[in-house]
Amino acid sequence: MGKHKLAVFASGTGSNFDAIAEQIEAGRLDGKIGLLVCDQPGAKVIDKATVRNIPVFAFQPKEFPAKAAFEQAILKELQEKHIDWIILAGYMRLVGPTLLAPFEGRIINIHPSLLPAFPGKDAIGQAIEAGVKVTGVTIHFVDEGMDTGAIIEQEAIRVKEEEDRASLQKRVQAIEHNLFPKTIQRLLMAVNREEIKS
Secondary structure (H helix, E strand, C coil): CCCEEEEEEECCCCHHHHHHHHHHHCCCCCEEEEEEEECCCCCHHHHHHHHCCCCEEECCHHHCCCHHHHHHHHHHHHHHCCCCEEEECCCCCCCCHHHHCCCCCCEEEEECCCCCCCCCCCHHHHHHHHCCCEEEEEEEECCCCCCCCCEEEEEEEECCCCCCHHHHHHHHHHHHHHHHHHHHHHHHHHHHHHHHHC
């Protein structure tokens, strides 16, 4: 049984991409990143993949007639590289049926709030705006909704008095970078156990 091959989808700087790659390199995460998918061809995450010799599929969504068309192009890449899991790590798009169907139960996302609170964009800004005392991080399976899939793991963090967005974001990201690789490892180990049984 080989290592599970992961495709990481990201749109920005790739801090969670880094965290996952580092845990793999340290031998604490029993997977392999086989592909980075990025919908922002200028994003910093692309450099992080290139330095590690990880293949990149970067695309401009507006160059495709519809979501189904670019997801079909992504699917072809995923199949060619024998990807087992899709890991959404700051990918700012809803995943459509073209990818949901073939990867059902194998797409996971990280979100910077305690879902179902503050779904969608700028969850940290939403939390500060709402004046909540506690927020956190959620890792969940992906379905067709906006951050509505079954929750796998959550970790809470207290919002400090007078906290601003930058300081809260920093503290939330510290949780993400620890929780995400550990949760991915737990899922992969569970799948390994199932495969051994069957």
